[in-house]
Amino acid sequence: MAGQTQSPQKTQYDVVIVGGAIMGASAAWFLSDNADFDGTVLVIDRDLTYEACSTTHTNSCMRQQFSTELNVRISQFAADFVTNMPRYMGNDDRVPNLRIRNFGYMYLADTEAFAGVLKESQAVQVAAGAATKLMTADEIKAAYPFYNVDDIVLGSINTVGEGFWDATAVFDWWRKSARERGVEYVENEVVAITRNAAGTRVESVTLKSGEVINCGHIINASGPRAVATSRMAGIEVPVEPRKRYSWIFSAEQPLDVDLPLTIDPSGVHVRENGGGTYQCGGHSDVDPAVDYDDYTMDFSIWENYVWPILATRIPQFEAIKVQSEWAGHYAMNTFDHNAIMGPHTEVENFIFLNGFSGHGLQQAPAMGRGTAEWITYGGYRELDLKAFNFERIPNNRPIVEKAII
CATH class of the missing domain: 3.30.9.10 (D-Amino Acid Oxidase, subunit A, domain 2)
Incomplete structure (x- = not known):
């Protein structure tokens, strides 16, 4: 870890996000931006400098050239968000006007x-x-x-x-804006996840610093470490x-x-x-x-x-x-190289945001918004993203996307 371990301000949050890079930042910001969500959000990351994360190592490009309509529309929303970021972020005059090269x-x-x-x-x-x-x-x-x-x-x-687009600017402003709206970020590490007696819900996470944090929902936004996080809850996810x-x-x-x-x-x-x-x-x-x-x-x-x-x-x-x-x-999602999102089939409040296989940066706006919708409403509103839900994996229904790099 890069710095001194930080302790959360509370012992209970409505949403705990494990991983604060582009996916965790997107989900946190869209939750904070949703007028129908009035809960508390904690983002936990091992290194808040993000020096070694996939977000930092990306080539910062987006494309619409996919073979499935849903992936095309996901990228179209990213393009619209980036080129109209001040409007999406409440016409805050501090937010830069960005363009796509x-x-x-x-x-x-x-x-x-x-x-x-x-x-x-x-x-x-x-x-x-x-x-x-x-x-x-x-x-x-x-x-x-x-x-x-x-x-x-x-x-x-x-x-x-x-x-090409300035992904760093979007990433920075999502975190800055979310913090100003009350989202809490801490540099720490989840070392254990506890489920209820029936095994149907996550009750708490234990941090490396010893605190036990109760949570209403947990979002796995751990990037390449997705399976390390899910296994603490007794869940397998095909990401490496x-x-x-x-x-x-x-x-x-x-x-x-x-x-x-x-x-x-x-x-x-x-x-x-x-x-x-x-x-x-x-x-x-x-x-x-x-x-x-x-x-x-x-x-x-x-x-x-x-x-x-x-x-x-x-x-x-x-x-x-x-x-x-x-x-x-x-x-890398070794099942079908596409995003894995939505709730686990048995642990209902364990939410996936994993396995983007190199497409994560450009898909972050739509996936963060969709995750916030799922937590707030129990379903998707703007784009129907159910095809990416975790349930396709145990049901062996892979998404066939031919435009994989």
Whole structure:
């Protein structure tokens, strides 16, 4: 833990949120913003600097290019929230006006089968109101001459509500605003969770500092540590930390137009970063679960895999210099790579907000709002998010989302 352990001000809260990064912050803020919720909220995090959390290690981009309508609409709400944040936050003149740097995502398909998936997904996206366009290899080359498209069959791009955004500003303002409205944040750690005699509800959490805190609801927003939290309540959730590597590099010959967040068929992705620099991400072919504190870089991945792919796809990237690099964790849902939310099937006040598998930042506004609605009303109001509820896992009903990076 980063600092001195802090004790909560009370011994009982209506909602205890375990994990204060982007998901916990979103749920806390939307609870505080809901006029029909008048309860108390405690957010507990092991490290309130968030130095090692997935939120800090993200590439801060959002996209509407998903294959399911619900995932598209979740991202559309994120785009609307970010670009209208002062309005959503009560017209507070302190809240910054943000914009999305709409360079879009460029999906590149190198097989007819993959091209067919892009076509099917684009139809779903357009029907939901997205501006996604399909591009032939010749069209891609005309618009973005720097690409090598010799092996490309089809591309897909959307430059409306899709690209880079200032996630740190949203994260900071959610926490600041929630605190001003009475949400309490403490740096501490949940070490035990106690259920009632029937096993149907969580009664309390025990903190590392020894306090026992009674709770009406508990929200598991623990990111890659989701199963460590759930197991204290005797609950299994199929979420594990998977290591993802990022690099920021400069190019000897920078591109003369913005680089879309390019999804190479290999899975390596790279985007514009500004000032002649670019951010790239990838992972090894062998992708095991890792220890929660394992952020060690594997330098061979860059030299032997990522850089050769970049230089092949964008020849101007043959002469580049790495400026910084780091490893972070995806909270990977190994069941179907989609969010897990809503109540447990037996422990009714244990609420999941887990398993976003790399999509968490862009999905945080809708998922935090939906969680606040569930706790306040016992159901969803603005977007019907029941498809993501935990019950699909024991019932073996996976969500089939084809646009997974």
